[in-house]
Amino acid sequence: MVASSINVAQNVGFYLIAAVMVGAAISVVSNRNVVHAALSLVLVMAGAAAQYLLLAAEFVAVTQVLVYIGAVMVLFLFGVMLTRAKLGRDGDLNNRNWGLGIPVAVLMLGVISWAVLDGWKDATLPADRGPVSTKAVSDSIFQPYLLPFWALSFVLLIAAIGAIVLARKD
Amino acid sequence: MMLASVPYWLQSIFRVLGGAVAVLLPAGTIVYVFLFKMMSFMQSRLGPMEAGPYGSMQLFAEVGKWLQKEDITPERADRRIFRMAPLLVLVSTFLLVAVVPFGPEAYFTNFDAGVFYMLAVSSVSTLGILIAGWSSANKYSMLGGLRAAGQLIAYELPMVLAVLGVVIQAGSMNLQTIVVKQNSDSIFGWDGIGNPYILTQFIGFLVFMIAVQAELTQAPFDMPVAESELVSGYMTEYSGFRFLIFFIAEFATAGVFALIASVLFLGGWGVPFRWFGWAPNGSHEIANWMNVGGPLIMFVKMMVLAFLIMWARFSYPRFREDQLQRFAWKVLIPVSLVNIMLTAILKVVF
Numbered sequence: 169m170v171a172s173s174i175n176v177a178q179n180v181g182f183y184l185i186a187a188v189m190v191g192a193a194i195s196v197v198s199n200r201n202v203v204h205a206a207l208s209l210v211l212v213m214a215g216a217a218a219q220y221l222l223l224a225a226e227f228v229a230v231t232q233v234l235v236y237i238g239a240v241m242v243l244f245l246f247g248v249m250l251t252r253a254k255l256g257r258d259g260d261l262n263n264r265n266w267g268l269g270i271p272v273a274v275l276m277l278g279v280i281s282w283a284v285l286d287g288w289k290d291a292t293l294p295a296d297r298g299p300v301s302t303k304a305v306s307d308s309i310f311q312p313y314l315l316p317f318w319a320l321s322f323v324l325l326i327a328a329i330g331a332i333v334l335a336r337k338d
Numbered sequence: 339m340m341l342a343s344v345p346y347w348l349q350s351i352f353r354v355l356g357g358a359v360a361v362l363l364p365a366g367t368i369v370y371v372f373l374f375k376m377m378s379f380m381q382s383r384l385g386p387m388e389a390g391p392y393g394s395m396q397l398f399a400e401v402g403k404w405l406q407k408e409d410i411t412p413e414r415a416d417r418r419i420f421r422m423a424p425l426l427v428l429v430s431t432f433l434l435v436a437v438v439p440f441g442p443e444a445y446f447t448n449f450d451a452g453v454f455y456m457l458a459v460s461s462v463s464t465l466g467i468l469i470a471g472w473s474s475a476n477k478y479s480m481l482g483g484l485r486a487a488g489q490l491i492a493y494e495l496p497m498v499l500a501v502l503g504v505v506i507q508a509g510s511m512n513l514q515t516i517v518v519k520q521n522s523d524s525i526f527g528w529d530g531i532g533n534p535y536i537l538t539q540f541i542g543f544l545v546f547m548i549a550v551q552a553e554l555t556q557a558p559f560d561m562p563v564a565e566s567e568l569v570s571g572y573m574t575e576y577s578g579f580r581f582l583i584f585f586i587a588e589f590a591t592a593g594v595f596a597l598i599a600s601v602l603f604l605g606g607w608g609v610p611f612r613w614f615g616w617a618p619n620g621s622h623e624i625a626n627w628m629n630v631g632g633p634l635i636m637f638v639k640m641m642v643l644a645f646l647i648m649w650a651r652f653s654y655p656r657f658r659e660d661q662l663q664r665f666a667w668k669v670l671i672p673v674s675l676v677n678i679m680l681t682a683i684l685k686v687v688f
Contacts, residue, residue: 234458242468302451
């Protein structure tokens with residue numbers, strides 16, 4: 169890889185955001201306060217959105233903000249605050265089997281790094297590539313990936329119906 | 339064009355300054371003209387008259403008053419989050435204005451997924467309100483925050499769905515393209531006034547404005563700050579300049595949403611007459627002075643829509659919580675879904 173083909177500003181940005189994301193991710197699992205942990209998770213999601221922007225995938229970045237920060241995390245915080253909104257520290261947050269998480273996390277890291285490194289090898293993004301247009305994204309969803317898109321829609325529909333069935337008492 | 343010769347750092351400063359003006363000027367104007375004066379006239383009183391001619395300096399007096407008040411953080415509050423929350427709400431407003439086009443070249447960014455971005459960023463303020471209510475360590479604040487979150491989630495859906503009609507008709511999510519389309523299209527072959535989408539998307543416009551009213555927690559939808567039940571909802575514990583930030587964010591967001599609605603439904607910065615250079619076949623020659631005239635036209639349209647928002651605010655009593663939720667899920671969402679279907683069918687037919 170030639171050094172001149174590396175976009176320095178983009179790499180600096182990547183590592184800065186990645187450092188913030190890792191710190192926030194550790195805070196998600198180690199924080200003694202549920203709401204603080206959830207807010208750290210918001211930071212991780214926002215970092216992911218920023219990384220997508222660095223990769224010129226603006227539609228994916230906006231989707232990340234709309235779905236994860238605007239909807240999932242708000243609902244999550246809503247639920248936490250309705251059920252156990254404690255200010256200050258919470259004693260019994262750790263699961264007894266938390267040690268099991270470590271090998272699983274290491275395994276995941278290994279598999280993903282191997283897949284990324286093996287799949288892309290020395291490939292670099294062309295420096296002059298503009299943002300991926302929204303039209304291109306929708307074209308690929310509604311043409312080659314139409315069937316998986318439909319399947320996913322049905323899964324979501326079933327989940328929604330299931331939630332209603334579970335929530336209704338009558 | 340003109341900006342191209344300016345170095346990037348200077349462009350960035352221009353953008354930040356322009357953003358501040360585009361957010362704060364509508365907010366100040368809305369507060370003075372509508373909140374101070376129009377509401378007073380509707381209630382047969384004069385409103386502020388002492389500070390400046392016709393009380394026009396009242397705004398500065400108010401800001402000065404809030405700035406010199408003591409900044410109180412409740413003892414049991416979660417300090418860091420308590421202080422962060424109002425900023426989060428204000429930041430979401432500033433990010434919102436970034437995609438609004440003010441003229442042929444007078445925009446902050448020409449963002450391809452502008453409509454989508456606008457919907458995503460506006461939902462971030464919900465987070466700020468929710469944590470403001472929680473971190474205050476106050477039951478009223480907490481209830482206000484939860485009410486706000488429930489309401490904002492419920493009304494975000496009809497807003498998204500109402501905008502979809504416009505997106506289908508324009509065939510683009512770029513706000514600039516939507517403006518150009520509205521000014522150069524024709525209604526069934528007649529291109530006298532272009533095709534402002536308020537005519538063809540009137541249902542979408544109604545649903546959008548109602549959803550905006552609810553997103554702004556303005557009066558028929560102001561349960562999160564219902565003063566007779568919840569003191570002041572999620573804002574109860576805030577004082578001094580932190581309250582001021584919430585206050586500015588509320589009216590600035592009203593202004594920005596009025597700007598966005600005028601882009602989506604009223605033709606944005608354009609006036610669709612031939613001597614403005616619009617041509618139906620896409621060979622526009624928009625005069626350069628529209629970069630100055632555009633923002634003024636936008637401002638006028640913004641004032642008209644903000645007037646509608648404030649008019650409804652001063653006229654109607656508050657809904658009940660269950661009425662609010664039922665209205666969103668059982669009326670607005672089905673109506674906007676039908677609107678999308680009709681728009682899609684008509685788009686394919688014509």
